[in-house]
Amino acid sequence: MSxxxxxxxxxxxxxxxxxxxxxxYIASSSDSVAGVAKLRPTPTAPxxxxxxxxxxxxxxxxxxxxxxxxxxxxxxxNMLDVPTLATQKTPSADFVVGGMKVDSKFTDEQIxxxxxxxxxxxASSAVQNLDGSQKPVxxxxxxxxxxxxxxxxxxxxxxSGFSATVPPDVDMAAxxxxxxxxxxxxxxxxxxxGNSLTGGPVSFAEFFNGTPGCTAFAGPFAxxxxxxxxxxxxxxxFILGIDGNGxxxxxxxxxxxxxxxxxxxxGFPTNIKGAFFDFPHMGVGEEAIFMGxxxxxxxxxxxxxxxxxxxxxxxxxxxxxxxVVTREVTPPGQEDxxxxxxxxxxxxxxxxxxxxxxYIMSEYFDGKTHSVYSWSDPFGADEWNLxxxxxxxxxxxxxxxxxxxxxxxxPQKGSVEILAGNDFRGQETEYRNGYLWTTQTVSCNPGKxxxxxxxxxxxxxxxxxPGVLDPASGLTSSTAGVVQAGxxxxxxxxxxxxxxxxxxxxxxxxxxxxxxxxxxxxxxxFPSIFVSGRQASDPLGYVGGERLLKAGDGAYFSFxxxxxxxxxxxxxxxxxxxxxDGSTFWYAGQFAAGEPAISIVSGNELVNWGxxxxxxxxxxxx
Numbered sequence: 001m002s003x004x005x006x007x008x009x010x011x012x013x014x015x016x017x018x019x020x021x022x023x024x025y026i027a028s029s030s031d032s033v034a035g036v037a038k039l040r041p042t043p044t045a046p047x048x049x050x051x052x053x054x055x056x057x058x059x060x061x062x063x064x065x066x067x068x069x070x071x072x073x074x075x076x077x078n079m080l081d082v083p084t085l086a087t088q089k090t091p092s093a094d095f096v097v098g099g100m101k102v103d104s105k106f107t108d109e110q111i112x113x114x115x116x117x118x119x120x121x122x123a124s125s126a127v128q129n130l131d132g133s134q135k136p137v138x139x140x141x142x143x144x145x146x147x148x149x150x151x152x153x154x155x156x157x158x159x160s161g162f163s164a165t166v167p168p169d170v171d172m173a174a175x176x177x178x179x180x181x182x183x184x185x186x187x188x189x190x191x192x193x194g195n196s197l198t199g200g201p202v203s204f205a206e207f208f209n210g211t212p213g214c215t216a217f218a219g220p221f222a223x224x225x226x227x228x229x230x231x232x233x234x235x236x237x238f239i240l241g242i243d244g245n246g247x248x249x250x251x252x253x254x255x256x257x258x259x260x261x262x263x264x265x266x267g268f269p270t271n272i273k274g275a276f277f278d279f280p281h282m283g284v285g286e287e288a289i290f291m292g293x294x295x296x297x298x299x300x301x302x303x304x305x306x307x308x309x310x311x312x313x314x315x316x317x318x319x320x321x322x323x324v325v326t327r328e329v330t331p332p333g334q335e336d337x338x339x340x341x342x343x344x345x346x347x348x349x350x351x352x353x354x355x356x357x358x359y360i361m362s363e364y365f366d367g368k369t370h371s372v373y374s375w376s377d378p379f380g381a382d383e384w385n386l387x388x389x390x391x392x393x394x395x396x397x398x399x400x401x402x403x404x405x406x407x408x409x410x411p412q413k414g415s416v417e418i419l420a421g422n423d424f425r426g427q428e429t430e431y432r433n434g435y436l437w438t439t440q441t442v443s444c445n446p447g448k449x450x451x452x453x454x455x456x457x458x459x460x461x462x463x464x465x466p467g468v469l470d471p472a473s474g475l476t477s478s479t480a481g482v483v484q485a486g487x488x489x490x491x492x493x494x495x496x497x498x499x500x501x502x503x504x505x506x507x508x509x510x511x512x513x514x515x516x517x518x519x520x521x522x523x524x525x526f527p528s529i530f531v532s533g534r535q536a537s538d539p540l541g542y543v544g545g546e547r548l549l550k551a552g553d554g555a556y557f558s559f560x561x562x563x564x565x566x567x568x569x570x571x572x573x574x575x576x577x578x579x580x581d582g583s584t585f586w587y588a589g590q591f592a593a594g595e596p597a598i599s600i601v602s603g604n605e606l607v608n609w610g611x612x613x614x615x616x617x618x619x620x621x622x
Contacts, residue, residue: 065327065335066382071251071268071310072212074318079260082207084200085156085186102422102572103278103296105303105344105365111423114403118443119450121404124487126397127453128542129446131490138538140545141509141531141585141616147549148194150181152593152610156201166558166568170611171575172588173231173238178259180238181575181588182227183611187240189259194613197260204242204250213267214250224250226572228291232284233580234353237316239282239289246276249291249308253315264318272306272326273298279572283348283429285358288312288378292329292346292360305329305344305362309378325378329362331386331466340471343371347438349431350501351578357383359461361429361438367400368393369477370426370438372461388464389477392457395485396541398444400424405442407452409567410494412515412592413524414555416564419515421452421496427573432502435483436461439500439510446489453489454498454512454532456543457482484540488532492517495530497571497590504582505621506536511549511576511587526552527570529589535618549587550612554594559606583621588613 106114128134150172153165168183178197179190186201204224208214223245230239236257244250244267252265270277275298282291288309295304311323328335329346343362352358357374364371372387393400407421421441430437436459444453460481467477479485489495498512510532516525532546560568575588593610 065272066325066384067272067327068323068325069268070321071266071324073266073320073322074264075211075266076255076262076264076318077207077210078262079189079198079202082202084198084202086200102420102569103276103294104423105294105342106423110403111406114406115408117402117404118406118408121443121445121450123445123447124398126487127444127446128486128488129490130488130546131492132447134542136532136545137542138535138544139618141533141547142619145615146192146194147612147614148190150190150588150611150613151183151186151188151201153607154593156183156186166560166607166609167571168590168609168611169226169572170588170590171227171229171573172577172586172613173229174577174579174586175231175236175238175257175259176580178238179586179613180229180240180259181611181613182229182240184225184227187227187229190613204240207240208242208244208250208252208265208267211250211252211265211267213248213269214244214265226278226280228280228282230282230284230289230350231577231580232353233351235312235316239284239315241280241282241291243277243280246278247271249277249280251289251291251310251315253289255316255318264315266310266315266322268322268324270306270308270326275304279345281347283350283358283360284353285309285312285348286352286354286356288358289315290348290358290360290375292348292362294344301339301342303342303344305342305346307346307348307360307373307375309375311379323379325382327384329360329373332384341469341475345425346373347426347429349429349436352431357385359387359429359431359436361426361436363426364389364475365425366474367403367405367424367442369467369475372436372459372464372481374461386466387461388481389467389475390457390459390464390482391477391479392455392482392485395457395479395482396455396487398442398455398487400442405444407441407496408443408450410452410496410515411517412555413526413552415557417555417557417562418564418567419496419527419556419570420567422572427497428499428576430501432578433504433506434462435459435502437500437502437508439498441496441498442487444487444489446491448491451489451492451517452494452496453487454495454510455485455487456498456500456508456510457485458508459483486541486543488543497574499574499576499587501576501578501585503578503585503618503621505618507533507618507621509533509576509585509587509616510543511574511589513571513574513590526554527556527590527592528552529587529591529612529614531585531587531614531616533585535620547616549589549614550591552592552594553610554592554608556592557608579615584615584617586613586615
């Protein structure tokens with residue numbers, strides 16, 4: 001969900017008309033409008049805004065899939081030969097990447113109706129109210145003792161004189177000895193104690209410079225966004241990927257288990273039917289690296305979900321070309337003009353590097369129905385199937401009729417600025433021990449009004465069944481295959497952008513952004529990072545106590561500054577992953593970093609997000 005890290009015309013007007021401070025920012029602990037006034041003198045020149053390419057050159061593929069083609073490569077590069085942002089030359093103060101709205105299948109009118117429905121929903125006793133009658137169960141996740149600040153807006157971008165980006169879209173991967181944290185435009189490699197091994201963030205554009213299909217995006221200000229990173233525990237490889245201007249995908253894999261060594265890099269077109277390619281997420285399969293995306297603007301519907309398979313042997317071995325197969329995420333036989341499902345936001349399962357079929361989850365965009373697809377032998381027999389559909393609203397007991405669980409904008413301490421909740425698309429699909437785990441942000445009413453909450457589910461893909469589709473009334477699905485599902489929240493708290501993982505013992509962990517409402521709440525919070533989870537022995541559908549990972553240091557501000565009149569972008573996703581030891585969880589989340597140091601190079605104080613990494617485990621799982 002690119003932020004439009006690429007601004008549309010209406011957003012350009014709003015941004016250019018906003019005044020920014022080059023020397024001061026007031027973040028008051030007061031919750032009054034007067035107490036949070038911001039001093040932002042107009043800069044001498046407005047920033048240069050990166051424009052979205054609204055008319056990209058269509059790829060050579062225009063009909064229904066599957067389509068097969070070759071990505072050029074391997075364009076090898078040694079990681080330590082790539083300069084960090086801090087060492088690159090000719091920085092500029094006049095570059096801003098970000099946008100006012102999420103790319104969405106919903107129209108403005110549909111979103112307004114959904115928000116109205118959400119804000120008037122009745123209280124649900126099925127919500128696990130962590131402050132109310134349904135207290136946390138089981139043990140709280142314990143720290144493994146490794147927590148550290150990762151990339152923030154200052155050391156990634158503004159203090160190096162480069163781009164201000166919103167949101168960061170943080171994600172991470174863990175190998176035996178290394179961690180990789182990615183954000184929009186940059187990534188950094190750490191050891192397991194949190195020490196940087198690259199000496200600072202590396203820009204994706206510089207890393208992919210010289211890669212066929214990605215060279216056009218070279219330079220510190222390239223149009224790259226929506227980063228992703230994986231670790232393949234069977235092959236001992238790291239994989240990096242990022243969207244190139246909504247038209248291409250840039251992907252790289254290590255030649256060994258050492259991410260500081262050599263990488264193979266490939267690029268290939270993704271704007272099938274001339275669509276805008278957005279929100280790519282990858283998963284490791286036995287035969288392929290799978291990647292799902294949303295495609296906007298493609299005829300005849302203007303939207304479709306799409307899945308790509310990249311030949312893993314080609315990628316890892318550094319073959320001259322890498323085989324790629326792509327197809328719509330629709331049931332077999334519905335790929336053409338008879339398609340009425342338009343499934344979207346396909347999420348390939350994380351950590352399914354052995355066994356077939358490979359599972360992908362998508363959604364029907366009704367806040368309830370999520371679908372399970374399988375793909376086997378994409379480079380041979382190419383067996384694609386709809387396994388089934390599940391109703392997670394019914395599975396959790398928390399209703400979502402009429403889009404009533406659509407996430408709402410959420411408040412923060414110390415500012416009148418509210419933060420965008422985006423929508424209820426699936427945030428993650430994790431595969432572990434034969435089960436799929438998924439999570440998303442939904443709104444719920446724990447008892448005292450609508451809040452943003454976390455919905456999660458465990459699904460047995462061998463038991464799900466296809467729903468019944470009526471073009472007039474929509475898709476009706478069941479809870480078959482839903483092992484357990486839950487929604488947790490509390491009366492005054494907001495939780496957004498969750499990410500989920502499960503360990504070898506069947507325990508689950510979920511991390512998310514957190515804020516507390518400023519009125520009648522017994523306290524307020526700056527945007528912070530929390531984690532929760534459950535042990536396999538806990539009662540089905542419930543999580544244990546949540547744990548603070550990182551408290552926000554101040555109110556969040558952004559160059560989008562709307563004066564409280566409209567929400568500013570906070571995040572699109574965060575990253576929970578499992579260590580190769582099978583028991584330790586790692587989470588990279590986002591928090592408000594307070595008042596950053598002002599860059600002397602650029603005078604560019606435009607945004608103050610920070611990212612933080614923490615590890616934790618359940619002691620019983622070894």
